[in-house]
Amino acid sequence: MKLVVAVIRPERLSSVLEQLFRAEVKGLTISRVQGHGGEIERVETYRGTTVKMELSDKVRIEIGVSDHFVDAAVEAIIAGARTGEVGDGKIFVLPVDKVVRIRTSEEDRAAVTPVGVPAG
């Protein structure tokens, strides 16, 4: 199994989810995060105070997948998230030691296979 972690633009989240569901990647977690990826700085002004916003709002998506789903998930994220401008984000694919489905205690590949789909 792998853990696919992607950091994307918040405004691309809907299209990324659409692409992931189309690729039949189900089961994911998202969180709102802030980060910096070398994008052009945002300058904001509040009365006399001018500030450079070094951190931009991003969304982090985490998906546990079995090995043969990694490429599909990565391609779906790219298809949904790419705008071609600096700040589109990153995808990290990490090895996973163990996955346990809490409801059934199923482990590993069975645990990351959605209900109703035969494992393997």
Place this chain on the structure above:
Amino acid sequence: MPNGADTAWLLISTALVLVMTPALGFFYGGMVRAKNALNTLMMSFSSLGFVGLAWAFFGYSVAFGPGSPWCGGGVYFFLRGVGLETQGTIPHLLFFAYQGTFAIITAALISGAIVERMRFSAYLAFITIWSLVVYAPIAHWVWGGGFLAKLGALDFAGGTVVHINAAAAALVCALVVGSRKDYARQAILPQNVPFTLLGAGLLWLGWFGFNGGSALGANRIAALAFVNTMLAPIATLVVWTILDLMRTRKVTAVGAATGIVVGLVAVTPAAGFISPMAALVIGAVAAIPSYYALLYRARTRLDDSLDVIAAHGIGGVLGALLTGVFAQKSWNEAGADGLLFGNAAQMGPQAIAIVVTIVYSGVLTFVILKAIALVIPLRADAREEGQGLDFTQHGEEAYSRGEGAILLLDKRSDS
């Protein structure tokens, strides 16, 4: 000398109507996404400045200066000759200010159709020109002694001039500027429903000055218009609640806020001409077409984002027509009897005023937008729309957490 009581009431009414524009900003601002909250609020607030200035320089004269039945003259340009002399029973200058607050909110109403995508500079140019070329002449036709007044069309406080006019412009704006790129592709949810309720409540408060003040004095007609302004939205709110319950088994807060505004819109042309029971009927009836227009519109390709047409257009047309039904001379001798009181002919001028306003406002709005588009793109570009207009148009965020914000002390450190 001006009448003291009349002057006092119009001073208060002017302040009440002025605050309706910020209230509208909150009503609208609650219904957009957080990344566009300031932009939406600013569309109302900026109208206070730009339309207000245009009104002082030119608009007031075009609307209320002596002129032809079609357009006022330039006598009052730059407020020449607008002083403390008595006009009716109040100082002329106060009448100018009171009418200015109407021009400001009418232009701001249109913004509901183009939120979350219109380039702010193009919007400023649009409302400024629109207030002079569209609003001021129509105000002249109805209130400035123009041809619709001579025709006998009844519009107590601006159902036609303000609401139908703004809704016709909103329809054309939504069509010309185009839909938001996310419209009908993903759910666009309101960022702050309490703001919308706050706005609706403050609009109701302000509307007492809008309708009550339109009697232009502290008199019995002001009391009638004031009470009708209280009663009509009460009935709309109840009917809206029942419709909500029947459809979803839930009473929605956004629905309540919308229902209040629809009731206020519908009673506006009628407020000083009808009996209190008629106001309740108008309020109750007005809920139905607007309620279903909202549901229908959301399934179409027309991105009238905050439903200016359903609330102000449908509500305004219904109110203008029902004014011709329920108007009663025994309540206001300066008005007329309507259909129910033996004068079916009153429906004629009411319908003509509606059609003339829609056509004129629609066509001229189209021309103004196309003219501005030759100079400035009407829309923010797609990337700006994605990031949100707060940062891209204003350089601010509504809900900034301040994490990762580095203070720039002067331009030189900005490297």
